[in-house]
Amino acid sequence: MLHRFLFSYFNREVMAQYLPKIIEGFFLTIQLAAAVVVTGILTGLLLALIRSFRVRVINFAIVLFVDVLRALPPLVIIIIFYFALPTIGIRMSGFVATWLSLSLVLTAFSEEIFWAGILAVPKGQWEAARSTGLTFIQTLQSVVLPQAVRITIPPLTNRTIAITKGTALGAVVAVPEILFQAQAGLTFSYNPSPLTLGAIAYLVLFFPVVYFGRWIETRFAWKR
Amino acid sequence: MTQIVQSFFNLAILKAAFGFLMKGFGMTILLCLTVIPLGLAGGLTVALLSTVKNRVIRWLVIVYTDFFRAFPPLVLLIFIYFGVPFIGIDLPPFIAVALGFLLNNSSYYGEVFRAGIESIPRGQAEAARSTGLTRLQTMAYVIVPQATRNVIPDLISNTLEVVKLTSIASVVALPELLYAARQAQAVTYNATPILAAGFVYLICLWPVVRLLSRFEHKSISLH
Numbered sequence: 001m002l003h004r005f006l007f008s009y010f011n012r013e014v015m016a017q018y019l020p021k022i023i024e025g026f027f028l029t030i031q032l033a034a035a036v037v038v039t040g041i042l043t044g045l046l047l048a049l050i051r052s053f054r055v056r057v058i059n060f061a062i063v064l065f066v067d068v069l070r071a072l073p074p075l076v077i078i079i080i081f082y083f084a085l086p087t088i089g090i091r092m093s094g095f096v097a098t099w100l101s102l103s104l105v106l107t108a109f110s111e112e113i114f115w116a117g118i119l120a121v122p123k124g125q126w127e128a129a130r131s132t133g134l135t136f137i138q139t140l141q142s143v144v145l146p147q148a149v150r151i152t153i154p155p156l157t158n159r160t161i162a163i164t165k166g167t168a169l170g171a172v173v174a175v176p177e178i179l180f181q182a183q184a185g186l187t188f189s190y191n192p193s194p195l196t197l198g199a200i201a202y203l204v205l206f207f208p209v210v211y212f213g214r215w216i217e218t219r220f221a222w223k224r
Numbered sequence: 225m226t227q228i229v230q231s232f233f234n235l236a237i238l239k240a241a242f243g244f245l246m247k248g249f250g251m252t253i254l255l256c257l258t259v260i261p262l263g264l265a266g267g268l269t270v271a272l273l274s275t276v277k278n279r280v281i282r283w284l285v286i287v288y289t290d291f292f293r294a295f296p297p298l299v300l301l302i303f304i305y306f307g308v309p310f311i312g313i314d315l316p317p318f319i320a321v322a323l324g325f326l327l328n329n330s331s332y333y334g335e336v337f338r339a340g341i342e343s344i345p346r347g348q349a350e351a352a353r354s355t356g357l358t359r360l361q362t363m364a365y366v367i368v369p370q371a372t373r374n375v376i377p378d379l380i381s382n383t384l385e386v387v388k389l390t391s392i393a394s395v396v397a398l399p400e401l402l403y404a405a406r407q408a409q410a411v412t413y414n415a416t417p418i419l420a421a422g423f424v425y426l427i428c429l430w431p432v433v434r435l436l437s438r439f440e441h442k443s444i445s446l447h
Binding site: 001004005008009067068070071072073074075076077079080083084085087088089112113116161162165166167168169171172178179182183186191192195196198199202203206207209210211213214 | 227228231232290291293294295296298303306307310311312384389391392395406409415419425426432433434436437
C-alpha cells in the first residue's frame, strides 16, 4: 500500500521527467499573476478616483460594471472571452483571456475597496483641506488617498491573493501554466506525480504570499 | 449587430437549450445546498479548534488554514478527482467536488468564525464560566451566537464566493450550470447558452452583491 502510494504520487522518474515543464509553468504563472495584480489594482484605483468626482452617469456605469463582475464566476468570464467572443470574430489567446478576465474581476473588487476607503475619510477633512487652499486634486492626493490606502491594504491583500490563485483557471483554456503542465504530465505518463509537483509549485509560490498577507494584516490592524 | 444577436442572444437556440440549462441550474443549487452547510460546519469546527488550550492542535489548525489559503481550489479538485483514483479510490464527481469544497471552505469559513470569536471580549467567557457553565456550554450559548452575528457580512461575502466557485465543478464533468452551458454550446455551435448561464448567475447573485456593497461602505472606517 505504501509502495503503491509512493509509486503513484512521488515517482522519482516521472518527477524528474516533468520537473522542467512544471518549472516552465511556474514562471508563466508568475507572469500571469503579476500582470493581473498590476492591471487589476491600478485600474481599480483609477476607477475609484474617477468615482470620487461624483459625476452621476459615470458613477452609475462604474457601479454597474463592478456589480456585474462581482456577481459572475471568474471561470464563466474566462470561458465567455475564450469560447464565446470568437463567434463574433474577436479572438484572443488563452493567456490574454485569463489575464483580461482576472484583471477585470480584480479591478471590480479593488475599486470597491478603494472607494470604501475614500468614503471612510471624514468629510471634515475634505473641507478643512479645501479651506486651506488645496485644490480638489491636491486634497485627494495629499490628504485623502494616504489615509484611504492605509486602511484598504489588509482587505485588498486578501482579495488579491484569492483572485491571483485563479490563474489556475487558465488551465481550462490551455494556458500552459502550472496546473496545465501538471495535467498534461499526468495524461502522458499515466502517473499523478506531476500533479504532486504542481501542488508543491503552488505552495512554493503562494505560501510566502499568504504569510506576507498575514503580516500586513497584523501590521495595519491596530490603525483601524 | 445582427451577428452579435445571432451568436449571443439567439432565441431559437435558447429555447432549445433552456431545459438542459435549467437541469444544470438545479444541479448548481443542489451543489450549493450541499457545500455551504458543510463548509459552515467545517469552518466552525476549525474556529473552535483554534481556541483550545492544546498547542499542537492550535498549530495544526494554522497549518491547515494557511495551506488552503495558498492552494488554488481548482488544483485541489483536480487532485482529488484525477489523482486519488491512482491508489484505488474512485470518487464520483459530486463526492469529489463536495470533498474538495469541504476542505477548502472549512479554512475560509474558519478564518471568518475565528475573527468573530476573537471579537468577543474575554470577560464574557470568564463571566459565563463563573456562573457554572462548562467550556463547551460557554461556547455554544454565549460566544458563538454573538461571534456569528458580528461576522454576518463576511459570512455572506464568503458564501457568495463559494456559490461562484461551484462553476469549477464543470472541469470534472459534474453537470452543473456552466457544464450544461458548455455542452449546449458544443452541440449548437452557438455561444447563446454560455451567455444565458452568465445571466442566470447574474440574476441570482446581483442582490447579494448589492447587499454586501452596503455592508462594506458602513464597515470600513477610520475611527
